[in-house]
Amino acid sequence: MKACFIGLGYIGLPTAVIAADNGIEVIGVDINPEVVKSVNSGKVHFSEPGLDKICKKVTSNGTLKAYTEPQTSDVYVIVVPTPFKGNHEPDVSYVESAVTTVLPYLKEGDLCIIESTCPVGTTEKMAELIYSEKPALKDKIYLSYCPERVLPGNTVYELIHNDRVIGGIDEGSSEKAAGFYSHFVKGSLYKTNARTAEMCKLTENASRDVQIAFANELSIICEKAHINVWELIELANKHPRVNILQPGSGVGGHCIAVDPYFITSEFPIESQLIGKAREINNYKAFWCSEKILSTMKDFNLREGREPVVALMGLSFKPNIEDLRESPAKYIVSKVMQGHNNADFLIVEPNIETHKVFKLTDYAEAYDTADIVAFLVAHKEFKKLIFRDDKVILDFCGVFKK
Numbered sequence: 001m002k003a004c005f006i007g008l009g010y011i012g013l014p015t016a017v018i019a020a021d022n023g024i025e026v027i028g029v030d031i032n033p034e035v036v037k038s039v040n041s042g043k044v045h046f047s048e049p050g051l052d053k054i055c056k057k058v059t060s061n062g063t064l065k066a067y068t069e070p071q072t073s074d075v076y077v078i079v080v081p082t083p084f085k086g087n088h089e090p091d092v093s094y095v096e097s098a099v100t101t102v103l104p105y106l107k108e109g110d111l112c113i114i115e116s117t118c119p120v121g122t123t124e125k126m127a128e129l130i131y132s133e134k135p136a137l138k139d140k141i142y143l144s145y146c147p148e149r150v151l152p153g154n155t156v157y158e159l160i161h162n163d164r165v166i167g168g169i170d171e172g173s174s175e176k177a178a179g180f181y182s183h184f185v186k187g188s189l190y191k192t193n194a195r196t197a198e199m200c201k202l203t204e205n206a207s208r209d210v211q212i213a214f215a216n217e218l219s220i221i222c223e224k225a226h227i228n229v230w231e232l233i234e235l236a237n238k239h240p241r242v243n244i245l246q247p248g249s250g251v252g253g254h255c256i257a258v259d260p261y262f263i264t265s266e267f268p269i270e271s272q273l274i275g276k277a278r279e280i281n282n283y284k285a286f287w288c289s290e291k292i293l294s295t296m297k298d299f300n301l302r303e304g305r306e307p308v309v310a311l312m313g314l315s316f317k318p319n320i321e322d323l324r325e326s327p328a329k330y331i332v333s334k335v336m337q338g339h340n341n342a343d344f345l346i347v348e349p350n351i352e353t354h355k356v357f358k359l360t361d362y363a364e365a366y367d368t369a370d371i372v373a374f375l376v377a378h379k380e381f382k383k384l385i386f387r388d389d390k391v392i393l394d395f396c397g398v399f400k401k
């Protein structure tokens with residue numbers, strides 16, 4: 001079986017690599033020649049534990065080859081970004097253009113899979129696009145929507161072991177796509193229709209966003225009520241049917257902070273709770289920045305000088321180097337605006353250098369600063385010992401004090 005993956009990013013490349021490692025002949029396609037070059041030399045152009053080794057293996061034994069154009073295959077897997085246009089409206093033009101790119105190669109009996117996160121109805125629209133350009137293929141190809149659900153940082157394991165939802169435009173398409181994934185997925189493959197699979201992907205991430213918003217809202221209430229939110233959640237979770245997530249400095253990354261808008265933009269009246277959760281999680285980052293600024297002001301009034309402030313963490317979640325849509329990065333930029341006098345020590349143990357921020361070692365920053373704001377609960381920070389000779393703003397539960 002030959003499969004052509006369109007898009008060699010955070011999901012496309014790992015999936016192509018794992019498929020190639022499981023007996024499928026894989027063609028990887030990316031419009032960026034640098035990415036193609038790097039993949040062909042066995043390198044992964046982003047950080048994902050364990051992926052480099054398998055990528056090297058499948059490129060050296062020739063089961064994965066990357067190009068800037070597709071090749072005739074049996075399966076086409078579309079894994080391109082779906083960014084926003086305007087006010088949080090999903091832009092499916094990359095998916096459309098990927099479908100258009102594979103059109104000349106599509107023949108009777110082929111399977112086309114969309115993995116990109118998409119608004120509900122996109123797969124049906126892509127079917128119309130294919131049939132309008134190639135009417136002879138109507139009911140002669142298989143088309144399915146099969147979203148990924150891997151956690152960045154644990155992609156290799158989750159790609160193989162997670163259950164998957166397979167949404168065909170008809171039963172034959174679901175069956176055919178399930179057959180394809182069974183080559184490398186050990187989790188269960190649940191078949192449904194394309195619209196349900198599209199909504200399922202959005203639902204999973206919106207559900208997590210809503211649950212985190214609940215924890216973030218609680219943290220703001222607890223601050224005002226002088227209650228330790230960490231202790232509160234731990235105690236509430238002792239209830240057999242309560243499972244509250246952890247508050248933090250906001251929600252980031254390219255999935256949870258993004259996908260709920262795919263629902264709210266299409267169903268604005270019906271998605272009150274989902275929309276509010278987005279607002280709360282965005283507000284939490286703003287609230288943290290305001291808290292740091294007011295603490296700095298209080299320090300100045302009390303001590304008669306500007307404080308040294310350690311801003312601990314830049315990535316969007318613990319123990320990764322990914323800064324996409326990071327609330328911590330937003331807070332750092334916001335706090336630093338108009339504060340030339342204050343001495344900021346910015347810390348991110350997962351990256352060596354940053355093009356805008358000068359980075360400081362975490363232990364040195366913690367030792368030196370008057371005010372320490374924990375923005376991300378990195379494992380290094382958890383090794384530090386709580387000190388009451390400085391002001392500690394623990395937004396993400398490093399000390400849980």
Ligand code: SAJ
Nearest residue numbers: 149150151204205208245246248251252253255256316317
């Ligand atoms: N966060 C909290 N409190 C928590 C858990 C997370 O504030 O209790 C924050 C994190 O710090 C981060 C954000 O939420 O800023 C998102 O992190 P995450 O670890 O929850 O999720 P992602 O964005 O890395 O990956 C999610 C996953 N989706 C779900 O868990 C439902 C993953 O399975 C998806 O494949 C991925 O989105 C995606 O690609 O859609």
